[in-house]
Amino acid sequence: xxxxxxxxxxxxxxxxxxxxxxxxxxxxxxxxxxxxxxxxxxxxxxxxxxxxxxxxxxxxxxxxxxxxxxxxxxxxxxxxxxxxxxxxxxxxxxxxxxxxxxxxxxxxxxxxxxxxxxxxxxxxxxxxxxxxxxxxxxxxxxxxxxxxxxxxxxxxxxxxxxxxxxxxxxxxxxxxxxxxxxxxxxxxxxxxxxxxxxxxxxxxxxxxxxxxxxxxxxxxxxxxxxxxxxxxxxxxxxxxxxxxxxxxxxxxxxxxxxxxxxxxxxxxxxxxxxxxxxxxxxxxxxxxxxxxxxxxxxxxxxxxxxxxxx
Amino acid sequence: xxxxxxxxxxxxxxxxxxxxxxxxxxxxxxxxxxxxxxxxxxxxxxxxxxxxxxxxxxxxxxxxxxxxxxxxxxxxxxxxxxxxxxxxxxxxxxxxxxxxxxxxxxxxxxxxxxxxxxxxxxxxxxxxxxxxxxxxxxxxxxxxxxxxxxxxxxxxxxxxxxxxxxxxxxxxxxxxxxxxxxxxxxxxxxxxxxxxxxxxxxxxxxxxxxxxxxxxxxxxxxxxxxxxxxxxxxxxxxxxxxxxxxxxxxxxxxxxxxxxxxxxx
Numbered sequence: 001x002x003x004x005x006x007x008x009x010x011x012x013x014x015x016x017x018x019x020x021x022x023x024x025x026x027x028x029x030x031x032x033x034x035x036x037x038x039x040x041x042x043x044x045x046x047x048x049x050x051x052x053x054x055x056x057x058x059x060x061x062x063x064x065x066x067x068x069x070x071x072x073x074x075x076x077x078x079x080x081x082x083x084x085x086x087x088x089x090x091x092x093x094x095x096x097x098x099x100x101x102x103x104x105x106x107x108x109x110x111x112x113x114x115x116x117x118x119x120x121x122x123x124x125x126x127x128x129x130x131x132x133x134x135x136x137x138x139x140x141x142x143x144x145x146x147x148x149x150x151x152x153x154x155x156x157x158x159x160x161x162x163x164x165x166x167x168x169x170x171x172x173x174x175x176x177x178x179x180x181x182x183x184x185x186x187x188x189x190x191x192x193x194x195x196x197x198x199x200x201x202x203x204x205x206x207x208x209x210x211x212x213x214x215x216x217x218x219x220x221x222x223x224x225x226x227x228x229x230x231x232x233x234x235x236x237x238x239x240x241x242x243x244x245x246x247x248x249x250x251x252x253x254x255x256x257x258x259x260x261x262x263x264x265x266x267x268x269x270x271x272x273x274x275x276x277x278x279x280x281x282x283x284x285x286x287x288x289x290x291x292x293x294x295x296x297x298x299x300x301x302x303x304x305x306x307x308x309x310x
Numbered sequence: 311x312x313x314x315x316x317x318x319x320x321x322x323x324x325x326x327x328x329x330x331x332x333x334x335x336x337x338x339x340x341x342x343x344x345x346x347x348x349x350x351x352x353x354x355x356x357x358x359x360x361x362x363x364x365x366x367x368x369x370x371x372x373x374x375x376x377x378x379x380x381x382x383x384x385x386x387x388x389x390x391x392x393x394x395x396x397x398x399x400x401x402x403x404x405x406x407x408x409x410x411x412x413x414x415x416x417x418x419x420x421x422x423x424x425x426x427x428x429x430x431x432x433x434x435x436x437x438x439x440x441x442x443x444x445x446x447x448x449x450x451x452x453x454x455x456x457x458x459x460x461x462x463x464x465x466x467x468x469x470x471x472x473x474x475x476x477x478x479x480x481x482x483x484x485x486x487x488x489x490x491x492x493x494x495x496x497x498x499x500x501x502x503x504x505x506x507x508x509x510x511x512x513x514x515x516x517x518x519x520x521x522x523x524x525x526x527x528x529x530x531x532x533x534x535x536x537x538x539x540x541x542x543x544x545x546x547x548x549x550x551x552x553x554x555x556x557x558x559x560x561x562x563x564x565x566x567x568x569x570x571x572x573x574x575x
Contacts, residue, residue: 011484029400033393041453044430051433101328108325128332130557133514134533135550139335149353251423267425287426294422
């Protein structure tokens with residue numbers, strides 16, 4: 001009894017001590033996670049950054065540990081710029097595509113369903129996220145293959161000529177959906193769609209219904225309400241979702257190697273440089289590109305208030 | 311109002327089409343776990359069989375990969391729960407210089423593409439002359455799992471009235487008692503949901519894991535190797551179907567745990 005009272009006293013005194021010293025208490029809480037993050041994550045990123053300033057000796061294929069910008073110079077060759085532009089273009093397209101498909105789903109979920117139906121929608125949106133990523137990618141390869149399920153459906157509907165016409169478009173087309181940029185786009189949008197739907201739905205839930213009624217009372221047409229009331233309020237959610245779609249597309253190296261045209265993407269370049277070629281400096285320099293692109297994108301998203309909606 | 315109903319009609323069709331799009335590949339995957347044709351996936355499948363389930367259950371490599379994935383996910387989730395909660399408690403309501411920078415730091419592993427995390431970890435592993443193993447996988451996973459837990463707990467703590475803690479302290483509770491009896495019950499469901507999300511994320515991770523795993527085979531790496539093999543393809547579908555079946559209940563649970571709190575605000 002005495003002992004427990006004494007320890008109670010100490011811990012109480014400790015509590016009072018800490019409560020008076022907010023900064024010390026915060027530091028105590030922050031030290032373990034920051035230590036972990038600092039060593040494992042930031043430490044690794046620094047090592048990576050250092051690697052990018054080394055270069056590989058072309059004759060001996062060993063890494064020369066002297067600071068040089070030679071590896072970065074390789075990034076500015078036309079073929080590398082092509083890879084960066086291709087990846088960036090795909091990431092932007094996928095983000096826009098995902099936003100366009102996600103918005104009506106999120107809107108319907110939030111505005112027109114309630115109770116069990118809404119629960120059903122949320123679970124239905126989340127469930128595909130839980131299915132193995134690789135299995136989904138592979139399922140798409142089967143669906144989009146030359147004589148696969150998609151073309152079977154098109155021929156059943158008598159629309160084979162439409163499919164052929166779309167595949168004939170230079171740039172996005174190809175011999176089949178599974179070997180075209182269009183197919184890759186579909187798979188990317190599919191993969192990241194739930195990451196867009198959920199933050200948009202969360203943002204929509206915070207829009208008060210009274211605002212929409214007020215807008216309608218003041219004579220706004222539904223389109224006007226959507227443009228001038230709903231969209232500005234949902235923008236943080238869209239921005240939060242777009243961080244996922246943009247970043248996930250920039251760094252993926254599995255989807256471009258399973259589905260799509262033969263052109264290289266940043267992720268594939270990083271993976272192959274370090275693996276097959278053993279050129280860690282080039283891999284490191286290439287992975288600095290998405291870091292910079294994301295940094296740019298995050299500053300933009302921050303302006304739109306995306307971090308409040310994450 | 312009529313136009314509103316029409317728009318409801320349009321969004322309804324769009325929403326259901328979207329759900330169909332999300333679930334079509336799931337349906338295809340399940341269907342082809344039962345196909346009798348194991349080389350080319352012709353559509354529609356020529357026949358249905360349970361044969362592949364028997365084949366899958368007899369293969370020890372699947373069980374080993376599954377076991378490794380579970381071990382990694384459990385370790386990563388536990389580390390993430392502890393560190394993520396600490397970080398969330400420090401950052402949820404406080405204001406100090408550098409807070410924004412630290413918050414941004416905790417978003418980085420999910421904001422930066424996984425390949426950056428992967429190659430960074432690999433270059434650090436190589437520099438430190440570590441050999442890739444169970445621990446390198448688990449440490450890598452814990453880093454992004456931490457972010458998920460942190461986000462979940464921060465969101466919950468921000469909704470918790472601050473005077474609850476002050477009341478508890480006024481009534482004579484010490485820091486631990488306050489945490490145990492006041493804070494923990496408030497954030498328990500957020501911890502559980504965040505933990506389950508972290509577990510699922512780790513369980514399915516391939517982009518980072520391919521860099522940090524060396525020769526170890528987690529379940530996603532097993533999938534990866536299996537998908538490029540020409541034989542017994544439905545076996546991968548069987549494993550995928552079993553994983554869907556096993557994870558379906560936790561998803562429902564995670565949804566239930568996080569929803570009511572959201573709806574009450």
